[in-house]
Amino acid sequence: AQSVAQPEDQVNVAEGNPLTVKCTYSVSGNPYLFWYVQYPNRGLQFLLKYITGDNLVKGSYGFEAEFNKSQTSFHLKKPSALVSDSALYFCAVRPMDSNYQLIWGAGTKLIIKP
């Protein structure tokens, strides 16, 4: 079965430190990859995507993600965390043969401490 794993329920980072939120996937073919962020009591917001090309993609709010085909991973990163980055982060994958449907990870709660 095709799946997306976010192995950490919660990630704690001190403000100013680099952060990584992990995502691995198991789908057939070359998928499209996405990251979304959900602030408390809000809808999800699109952060960035990988379709093809450079393995490092840049997105909103200073976030970037690195696609690693051999490890089937798409980890979200930021060089210097802000307290305002505290939120719930979702990784999502669309298999190439998918009918618009995304496979979602369970979400990772990111807590940035001052």
Next chain:
Amino acid sequence: DTAVSQTPKYLVTQMGNDKSIKCEQNLGHDTMYWYKQDSKKFLKIMFSYNNKELIINETVPNRFSPKSPDKAHLNLHINSLELGDSAVYFCASSQGKNYGYTFGSGTRLTVV
């Protein structure tokens, strides 16, 4: 100028009632979705329409019925509400397969 707007934002209702949630997008997107987010924050696709045509119809109870009068609107009607229907329901839209979704702010449904 809200891109994807859902109404109502909050909905508290008794078991057995019928209710509707409305969604409208002004982005000109072709595809719209309904998602359910449970108390553990898991996201589950329910339905998707592309240009008013149903393209995703996941295993949800028949009590849930989507309606898309035009490509800018996708409404969700729920019959005979049950306690387990309590969740946050999100509407979203996208321009196509390669594009990210734009989500509405959600409708928190509480069935008592």
